Amino acid sequence: MDKIKRNERIAAMMQAFASRPGHYFSLNEFTDRFGAAKSSVSEDISLLRGALTGFGLGTLTTVVGAAGGVKYVPASAGEPVDTFLDSLGETLLDPSRILPGGFLYMTDILCRPDAVGRIGDILAGRFLEKEPDFVVTVETKGIPVAMMTARALDRPLVIARRDIKSMEGSVVTINYVSASSRSMQAMSLPKRAMPPGKRALMVDDFMKGGGTANGVRQLMAEFGASLVGVGVLIATDQPREKKVQEYTSLFTLYGVDEAAGQVELGRTGIKK
Amino acid sequence: MDKIKRNERIAAMMQAFASRPGHYFSLNEFTDRFGAAKSSVSEDISLLRGALTGFGLGTLTTVVGAAGGVKYVPASAGEPVDTFLDSLGETLLDPSRILPGGFLYMTDILCRPDAVGRIGDILAGRFLEKEPDFVVTVETKGIPVAMMTARALDRPLVIARRDIKSMEGSVVTINYVSASSRSMQAMSLPKRAMPPGKRALMVDDFMKGGGTANGVRQLMAEFGASLVGVGVLIATDQPREKKVQEYTSLFTLYGVDEAAGQVELGRTGIKK
Secondary structure, eight states, X not given: XXXXXXXXXXXXXXXXXXXXXXXXXXXXXXXXXXXXXXXXXXHHHHHHHHHHHHTTSEEEEEEOSTTOEXXXXXXXXXXXXXXXXXXXXXXXXXXXXXXXXXXXXXXXXXXXXXXXXXXXXXXXXXXXXXXOSEEEEETTTTHHHHHHHHHHHXXXXXXXXXXXXXXXXXXEEEEEEOTTXXXXXXEEEEGGGOOSSOEEEEEEEEESSSHHHHHHHHHHHHTTOEEEEEEEXXXXXXXXXXXXXXXXXEEEEEEXXXXXXXXXXXXXXXXX | OHHHHHHHHHHHHHHHHHHSTTOOBOHHHHHHHHTOOHHHHHHHHHHHHHHHHHTTSEEEEEEOSTTOEEEEEEOOSSHHHHHHHHHHHHHHTOGGGEETTTEEOOHHHHTOHHHHHHHHHHHHHXXXXXXXXXXXXXXXXXXXXXXXXXXXXXXXXXXXXXSOOGGXXXXXXXXXXXXXXXXXXXXXXXXXXXXXXXXXEEEEEEESSSHHHHHHHHHHHHTTOEEEEEEXXXXXXXXXXXXXXXXXXXXXXXXXXXXXXXXXXXETXXXX
């Protein structure tokens, strides 16, 4: 009987952790819910942690104190992650993805919940130590990956708009120069989107010159927020000098040869 | 030792199910991974199902056969869901949400991963029987909730764009009349966004006249897809006659009184 109860607790706790990664659950939440002793719940947590790390599925992090608790941190490195990224890289090399102008079609990947969920977990892991208060992106294509990164961090997402609608109330708009097209662009956020003094992590699907990221930095400054990180799925190798100095990309795009139907892309920092 | 093994399997299986709801996992995947007998894994699944239903966290659905397996269906009704929706309704009544023109500010809710994740689970549950092949939305504000609904169903998301960029390749664009503003609008999808003959579920944050939903129906027709459902977080009570006949909303907005600072809103189908 006691054995069954432990299994049930393990199942319900894992459901809670995996359904809301990044969120600190207090031990009391679990003891109340299960009518179990603190020592039993602590033992459950050790057991869960052991299983998660054993299978390479992430870990549980404990913070002691009144505001503390236990949170689930999904795997962002290790063998299952490498396998996933390698296979994603293979998918991206498919010549049928080449679009006129040497662009890569990747909307399908960016909209597959399983893929984008794992990308979000991985990007979140790269910025855990930066302790962002929220994730920011610019509409539209980067929204799913930014949302899933925000999910893995249990932080709100803020979406800057290109074209601001009246229903958002007062807005702050900045103008900036796109690094790749050298054209003037604008991005806006509702004034009430965030209180001042926050730490922002920018997430996007693609970066070329870094103009958008630099625009986000300016926009964040208008809100008294600091940009503590920039994470993208793919960054181009050229230009080497981006408009933001620090960024993290999971893949580097070395080139797209339309005539030859070839995509040159590899995992960032890993020789092919 | 055997006891520990079962606990570890339970933890790892629940992690898999909760990280990818809606996805059919075959028993073989689990027996291979754990080096366990089919009978043991079957027992684990009964145990997990019992714990999930017991705590109101959803259920596991089994489909027998070669293409079958076991999938996790998050809770979309029951006490925890009611508690969540009631509390969300309270949040939406806050007069500080009233924007000029009688609109409601809800971008913050639509970008909180925990809230939007649960809304996605609930909307997904309402359309399980329609067996959608993908979820479709129109940029921008509905994307997070549509993404989370797609996640709960393990189906891809398709995002129709207002303003099509060259990098998407060939696109199909339709023009339609907005029911509320009576103005001409356009929405577009890349031609390669979906193969013909698919079943689409439209998800959005808000519906007034239903013009956008009707536009999506037209767009789906261009792709040889059928619109099998329309689900929104909030629909206005007026106009009663929407441009789509069937839709599901979690909340009904009866009115926003700017002068009095009052929002009239309730859970759809539930008297306040």
